[in-house]
Amino acid sequence: MVYKEAVDRFLEEINRKMYSDNTYRTYEIALYQYGKFCEDNKLDWKKKDTARKFVSYLVKGGYSPNSINLKISALSSFAEFCVDNEWLDKNMFVAMKVKAPKRLINYIPDETVDLLLSTIDDKYRPYIELMLYGGLRISEAVSVDSKNLYFDDNVLFCRVIGKGNKERITPILAPEEVKQRLSKLRKDDKITEGAVKEYLYRWSLKHGKHITAHMLRHTFATRAVQAGIPIEVVSKWLGHENLQTTMVYVTVTYERVKHYAKAVI
Structure with a gap:
């Protein structure tokens, strides 16, 4: 199963379940970012190591732990959907989480x-x-x-x-x-x-x-x-x-x- 087709099928399922527009958009953005990251770096989207590298990329990019964990949650739901449909052997995002440090405000340089x-x-x-x-x-x-x-x-x-x-x-x-x-x-x-x-x-x-x-x-x-x-x-x-x-x-x-x-x- 190619990534784009799996994403389209997953988003159809999300849409069918009538999630809120904000939730749908959160899933859509996370899936787009992950797909682009895999494509730009020529990485296999199904690999655990790719998932780890993507999370590291988000951390280095300045995303907050809450924002990163939200993306991980969305991608984990997608991966579970793929496992259920036998397109994946394992959920590569399962149990993955970024620890939130003591709260500091993100200001713009x-x-x-x-x-x-x-x-x-x-x-x-x-x-x-x-x-x-x-x-x-x-x-x-x-x-x-x-x-x-x-x-x-x-x-x-x-x-x-x-x-x-x-x-x-x-x-x-x-x-x-x-x-x-x-x-x-x-x-x-x-x-x-x-x-x-x-x-x-x-x-x-x-x-x-x-x-x-x-x-x-x-x-x-x-x-x-x-x-x-x-x-x-x-x-x-x-x-x-x-x-x-x-x-x-x-x-x-x-x-x-x-x-x-x-x-x-």
């Missing part, structure tokens, strides 16, 4: 941010900039219109309706030209959470990087803490109810300090 901003599609630019420069959640960013944005003493602020329908005010810490452009933003109903996530996924594949909407928000928070802004202020900007949730960004900056210290020694 400056050089990757520069690459993103220089290659981004203008259709998605304002929403990505709101997450990067304002720390908005993706659901909040796609809902913003010029009526939510205003200048006060040359600082651009955004009135955000966040979780639980709670309102907060957060500054947009962006270059002047970005602030001026965002202040004239007109909401596009065609730009949805799913559309932005899909765009970032395709951008990541094209450029060999790993960027998600939440990483943009993490990057905003990390930069704010590194700039010396009090943690309780950053917490309010992000809409965190618990200060402890924001404290993780202090850990991130400490890890970065250690990184640069080791580079000097």
Whole structure:
């Protein structure tokens, strides 16, 4: 049984069982990535060693343990389906799992941010900039219109309706030209959470990087803490109810300090 045919049969089965669109998409992406990895590296998709190499590739690619384990789970379900149909002798992903280290936030390195901003599609630019420069959640960013944005003493602020329908005010810490452009933003109903996530996924594949909407928000928070802004202020900007949730960004900056210290020694 060739890989593509097995995948098509498996996805038909998933579709027949009427799984949610998100679940179906998770399976589809994991299967596509595994197939492309095998094809690019001329590896046999049925081998346990190939599965291990794929997981190692994901780890080196910067995917979070949770994201990797989700892909492993999807691929393991596919492999079990193949075993049941006698296309495989054994499930090559069985009992495979990546351990999650102590939680550290994934922020985007400056050089990757520069690459993103220089290659981004203008259709998605304002929403990505709101997450990067304002720390908005993706659901909040796609809902913003010029009526939510205003200048006060040359600082651009955004009135955000966040979780639980709670309102907060957060500054947009962006270059002047970005602030001026965002202040004239007109909401596009065609730009949805799913559309932005899909765009970032395709951008990541094209450029060999790993960027998600939440990483943009993490990057905003990390930069704010590194700039010396009090943690309780950053917490309010992000809409965190618990200060402890924001404290993780202090850990991130400490890890970065250690990184640069080791580079000097």
